[in-house]
Amino acid sequence: MDKQNKIRIFRYNAATNQVHIAEWDVRKVMGALLVAGTGFIVSFALFIILTFNLQDNRQISALERQNQVLQEHLARLSEKASAIEQQIQHIKQQDEQLRIFASLPVIDEDTWTQGTGGAELDVDEETGFLPKPIHYKITEIEKHLGKFQKQLGLAEEGTRQIQRKLQENFDLLSHTPSIRPVVDGIITSRFGYRTDPFIQKKKMHNGIDLLAKPGTPVIAPADGVVEFVRSQYSLGETYGKVVVINHGRGVKTRFGHLGKIYVKVGQRVKRFDPIGQVGNTGRSTGPHLHYEVIVHNHFRDPLAYILD
Structure with missing residues (x-):
């Protein structure tokens, strides 16, 4: 064997006081080192690959779980x-x-x-x-x-x-008149042409007459503001003591022949509020209330507005 390809290693044994000489073949040593190094590299590479694969699998599992949870939330x-x-x-x-x-x-x-x-x-x-x-x-x-x-x-x-x-x-x-201003008042004269009891001729009656005892309360048929009050009158005044309520939107009501008046001009009233009493003042043949509904300065049949 070629001595240049060998390595001599001297080891001294103190017990025997002898020197031992070992000879190693360089090519074999190098081959063994090469094999060992290659094995290490391969093992390390496999370790890295397996580690990353394990991490990837964990990430994929986590993403799949997140995907499932997201779909459940969306549902x-x-x-x-x-x-x-x-x-x-x-x-x-x-x-x-x-x-x-x-x-x-x-x-x-x-x-x-x-x-x-x-x-x-x-x-x-x-x-x-x-x-x-x-x-x-x-x-x-x-x-x-x-x-x-x-x-x-x-x-x-x-x-x-x-x-x-x-x-x-x-x-x-x-604000729309919708009740009788005299509860249980009896209608004795309706809206329209009739024979005037004083002149015995056909004449337009612009309201209705409600028969009731003197002193019977007269109530407001709707919300509004008292626009006109006449508590003093002459013998020639047709309505006698009278009250006019302005309900807004062009609607007014007038109450004639009152015996007493409870309200004053500018006073706000609500439906059912008492405004006076039935009387026999003015041009009248007996105790009653003359009741008118006026819409934009035109007289309307009060019965068309009474719902009770």
């Missing part, structure tokens, strides 16, 4: 969106009923679909990177929520409109 959101849609349908039905009651036009389905207010949402830019099923579900829910927001805005505005109209109607009703 619950879809159920809530469906419940909200049913509630909005109920709101639409109530809105229609209230509008009919308030004499307002009903909102058509096209207007409900369009709604009012709310911002347009661009979910594609925010969720486009997600898996298609999740992206589609999010887009669908966002569109429904946007539609609900607009419909609720329309319902809110509709509610305010209905409230204003009902208030107007309430004010109109409260």
Whole structure:
């Protein structure tokens, strides 16, 4: 064997006081080192690969779990969106009923679909990177929520409109004469042409006469403001003691032949408030109340306004 390819290693044994000489083949030593180094590198590489694969598997498992949880949340959101849609349908039905009651036009389905207010949402830019099923579900829910927001805005505005109209109607009703100014008063003369008891000729009777005992209370038939009071009169005055109430919107009521008057000019009165007593003053044949309804300076049949 070539001595240049050998390595001599001297080891001294103190016990025997001898020197031992060992010879190693360089090529074998190098081969063994090469094999050992290669094995180490391969083992290390496998370790790295397995470690990263394990981490990737854990990440994939975590992502799959997150995906599952996200889909479960989206499913619950879809159920809530469906419940909200049913509630909005109920709101639409109530809105229609209230509008009919308030004499307002009903909102058509096209207007409900369009709604009012709310911002347009661009979910594609925010969720486009997600898996298609999740992206589609999010887009669908966002569109429904946007539609609900607009419909609720329309319902809110509709509610305010209905409230204003009902208030107007309430004010109109409260200021419209609708009850007899003398409870249980007996009608002895109606609105229209009749034979005048004093001149015995046909003459227009601009109101109705309600027979009642002297001192019977006379009440306001609607809310209003006392516009005119005459407690002193001459023999030629037709109505005698008289009160005129202005109910607004061009509607007035007049009460003639009163025995006593309880109100004064400018006083606000409510329906059922006493304003005087039945009497026999002025051009009268006996105790009664002469009652007139005047709308925009035109006399109207009071019986058309009495609902009781």
